[in-house]
Amino acid sequence: MTTILAYLVPFLFNWLIFFVVCYIVVEYGQTYFYDESTPNVLAKVALGSGLLALLMLWTKTSYDTMFTEQIAKTVVLAVVAFGVFTLIFRFQPWHGLGIGLATVLLMAGFATMAISSFADRNRVDAPSTRVPAKPLRRTTTTPTILPAGAKAVKPAAR
Numbered sequence: 001m002t003t004i005l006a007y008l009v010p011f012l013f014n015w016l017i018f019f020v021v022c023y024i025v026v027e028y029g030q031t032y033f034y035d036e037s038t039p040n041v042l043a044k045v046a047l048g049s050g051l052l053a054l055l056m057l058w059t060k061t062s063y064d065t066m067f068t069e070q071i072a073k074t075v076v077l078a079v080v081a082f083g084v085f086t087l088i089f090r091f092q093p094w095h096g097l098g099i100g101l102a103t104v105l106l107m108a109g110f111a112t113m114a115i116s117s118f119a120d121r122n123r124v125d126a127p128s129t130r131v132p133a134k135p136l137r138r139t140t141t142t143p144t145i146l147p148a149g150a151k152a153v154k155p156a157a158r
Contacts, residue, residue, distance in 0.1 A: 007057065010115045014053035017111045022049045025103050026089050038090055048088040052104060055080050056111060063112040077104060 023045045030038050038044060059073040066074045078101055085091050085100030 009118070011053055011057045013115050013118065014056045014111045015050055017114065018049035018052045018056075018107055019045060021103060021107050021110075022052075022089070025099060029091065029095070029099055030089075033091070033095055044088050044090075048084040051084055051088075052077075052081065053111075056108060061108055061112065062116075063109040066108060074105075077108065 023041070026038060026041060026045055030036060030041075055077060059070070059077065061070065061073055061077060066077075081100040081104035082097050085103075086093055086096035089096070091099060
């Protein structure tokens with residue numbers, strides 16, 4: 001049961017984030033570029049965002065390593081995003097390339113942050129006690145150094 005939840009929860013987070021963002025991008029992108037809306041947009045966005053969420057789950061893409069250690073997985077994600085935006089969402093190839101890459105690379109970061117903040121059960125909270133800081137200002141008068149055994153004399157009150 002826990003192994004199912006270990007895959008189901010990240011998939012649902014990815015799918016929700018990708019569905020919302022892809023729906024907004026497809027609705028506004030199709031209207032802006034082509035002055036028309038795509039028929040069956042909800043079904044297309046559900047299918048396309050589901051494919052992208054499955055790919056994110058399968059490759060275990062993490063935003064902190066997707067541009068360094070896991071660059072091959074990022075390239076696969078970019079190719080699939082181009083295919084989804086061109087073939088399923090029906091953008092022209094150049095538009096699908098630009099919008100698809102930008103959307104998927106940014107949303108991969110948001111989805112990774114959401115999943116890691118939800119799943120991180122071993123995180124350490126900030127300490128509850130606050131240590132007061134030492135004051136930055138010092139006195140402007142120089143301290144009077146008295147010889148050994150001498151007493152400080154108070155000035156007379158006026």
